[in-house]
Amino acid sequence: MYENKYLTIYHDLAGKIRQGYWKPYDKLPSENELVKRYRTSRETIRKALNLLSEHGYIQKMKGKGSLVLDVGKYDFPVSGLVSFKELAQNMKQPVKTIVNELEVIKPDPDLKRYLHATSKDEIWKVIRSREIEGERIILDKDFFYKKYVPTLTREICEDSIYEYLEKQLKLKISFAKKEMTVEKVNDEDRKYLDLNGYDHIVVVKNFVYLDDATLFQYTESRHRLDKFRFVDFARRK
Amino acid sequence: MYENKYLTIYHDLAGKIRQGYWKPYDKLPSENELVKRYRTSRETIRKALNLLSEHGYIQKMKGKGSLVLDVGKYDFPVSGLVSFKELAQNMKQPVKTIVNELEVIKPDPDLKRYLHATSKDEIWKVIRSREIEGERIILDKDFFYKKYVPTLTREICEDSIYEYLEKQLKLKISFAKKEMTVEKVNDEDRKYLDLNGYDHIVVVKNFVYLDDATLFQYTESRHRLDKFRFVDFARRK
DNA sequence: CAGTGGTCTAGACCACGAC
DNA sequence: TCGTGGTCTAGACCACTGC
Numbered sequence: 259m260y261e262n263k264y265l266t267i268y269h270d271l272a273g274k275i276r277q278g279y280w281k282p283y284d285k286l287p288s289e290n291e292l293v294k295r296y297r298t299s300r301e302t303i304r305k306a307l308n309l310l311s312e313h314g315y316i317q318k319m320k321g322k323g324s325l326v327l328d329v330g331k332y333d334f335p336v337s338g339l340v341s342f343k344e345l346a347q348n349m350k351q352p353v354k355t356i357v358n359e360l361e362v363i364k365p366d367p368d369l370k371r372y373l374h375a376t377s378k379d380e381i382w383k384v385i386r387s388r389e390i391e392g393e394r395i396i397l398d399k400d401f402f403y404k405k406y407v408p409t410l411t412r413e414i415c416e417d418s419i420y421e422y423l424e425k426q427l428k429l430k431i432s433f434a435k436k437e438m439t440v441e442k443v444n445d446e447d448r449k450y451l452d453l454n455g456y457d458h459i460v461v462v463k464n465f466v467y468l469d470d471a472t473l474f475q476y477t478e479s480r481h482r483l484d485k486f487r488f489v490d491f492a493r494r495k
Numbered sequence: 496m497y498e499n500k501y502l503t504i505y506h507d508l509a510g511k512i513r514q515g516y517w518k519p520y521d522k523l524p525s526e527n528e529l530v531k532r533y534r535t536s537r538e539t540i541r542k543a544l545n546l547l548s549e550h551g552y553i554q555k556m557k558g559k560g561s562l563v564l565d566v567g568k569y570d571f572p573v574s575g576l577v578s579f580k581e582l583a584q585n586m587k588q589p590v591k592t593i594v595n596e597l598e599v600i601k602p603d604p605d606l607k608r609y610l611h612a613t614s615k616d617e618i619w620k621v622i623r624s625r626e627i628e629g630e631r632i633i634l635d636k637d638f639f640y641k642k643y644v645p646t647l648t649r650e651i652c653e654d655s656i657y658e659y660l661e662k663q664l665k666l667k668i669s670f671a672k673k674e675m676t677v678e679k680v681n682d683e684d685r686k687y688l689d690l691n692g693y694d695h696i697v698v699v700k701n702f703v704y705l706d707d708a709t710l711f712q713y714t715e716s717r718h719r720l721d722k723f724r725f726v727d728f729a730r731r732k
Numbered sequence: 733c734a735g736t737g738g739t740c741t742a743g744a745c746c747a748c749g750a751c
Numbered sequence: 752t753c754g755t756g757g758t759c760t761a762g763a764c765c766a767c768t769g770c
Binding site: 304321 | 756757
């Protein structure tokens with residue numbers, strides 16, 4: 259067993275819903291029925307069902323049962339941390355990453371504020387363009403502490419930095435604060451993007467924290483207006 | 496008692512964190528300690544702590560304890576359904592709602608698609624401008640089935656439609672799908688907003704569902720580029 | 733080693749919906 | 752009335768952290 263019991267059950271049920279074993283507006287078997295089928299306790303079943311609910315697979319109704327929803331498949335983040343490579347897998351278009359800059363710097367005032375860094379800290383600076391269908395439409399600027407990431411190569415940056423950090427370095431990324439605004443384009447945008455005449459750009463700022471709640475990375479993702487799309491599933495309170 | 500035990504404990508702890516009883520990077524009492532203090536079981540304490548974690552108040556660490564975070568206060572949606580009135584309370588500026596249109600219509604093709612409506616359905620159409628500091632910067636377009644909402648007045652629209660629906664009509668709004676994009680401004684935007692020369696606009700489309708998973712409302716919120724801001728707290732997977 | 737949080741259990745009582 | 756999901760309990764075992 260690689261997973262918990264409740265995660266196993268969650269993935270099993272989620273898979274069956276995605277594959278159409280239960281269709282939208284079908285009712286799931288009752289909790290007591292699932293207890294029997296999976297030979298487990300009710301609280302464990304309920305953990306799995308709550309995950310399904312949070313992720314938009316089902317709607318639970320007291321006294322009635324759990325209804326299967328037709329959401330649950332998205333082509334863009336469900337309001338979570340999603341790296342470019344994960345995104346690209348969901349896009350049917352050819353996708354390319356261009357590493358424009360890769361160096362170790364001392365933080366400037368802005369960066370000091372963003373990363374709570376001091377003049378002595380060494381910071382990796384990575385600037386990459388994301389090309390889709392021959393146009394560079396996203397500019398990703400990454401800054402993170404060198405003390406956590408001793409080495410970083412062009413090849414890693416062309417692949418997925420997140421995969422390297424999590425799978426190779428075993429850094430545990432736990433949460434992020436995100437802020438989305440629209441700004442005027444600057445010289446850097448003009449240099450590294452095919453702006454197509456747009457003079458504004460969607461800016462997504464990300465503050466990424468590790469497992470022990472230390473701020474580790476600041477990321478700025480700049481999207482051309484016409485190619486920007488953000489999808490979200492939200493439960494009321 | 497108005498609430499559950501675990502919600503009571505959650506609100507109690509969240510309040511104490513917000514008021515600084517525990518400061519960022521303090522450790523919360525252990526789960527076993529909280530069990531004693533609140534005279535309850537550990538699973539109930541854990542439900543409360545998991546809520547705190549989801550809402551960005553704490554970071555739990557296996558074998559160590561729960562760390563208090565300095566996030567948890569936001570001035571814009573935490574990636575949830577937030578009505579204008581709730582937003583306005585967090586803004587220190589004078590805020591006004593102008594009801595531009597309020598009528599019952601038959602759905603046009605676009606609306607039929609969005610609301611899964613038929614030609615026979617009657618739909619409330621509400622168009623409102625949101626004015627902050629003397630400028631109309633948000634255009635809210637609301638469409639919902641008349642069968643759920645028999646009466647609707649200008650006064651209600653100037654106040655908060657959500658409050659009316661939930662508190663007066665007891666409709667239970669349970670979840671929403673949200674999509675954010677940027678579009679070119681149209682004549683309606685020009686008519687009802689002070690665009691200040693901007694020729695693009697941030698469009699937030701909202702599909703709102705009731706407790707029984709029926710689609711009830713379609714909302715489009717159009718924000719002037721320079722005034723748009725969206726903040727989000729996200730946990731990794 | 734003791735203390736922490738993560739998982740799991742078997743049972744209980746409740747509020748709600750449908751018949 | 753019965754079946755449903757929502758809450759709560761007391762106890763168990765585990766994995767991880769720190770000393």
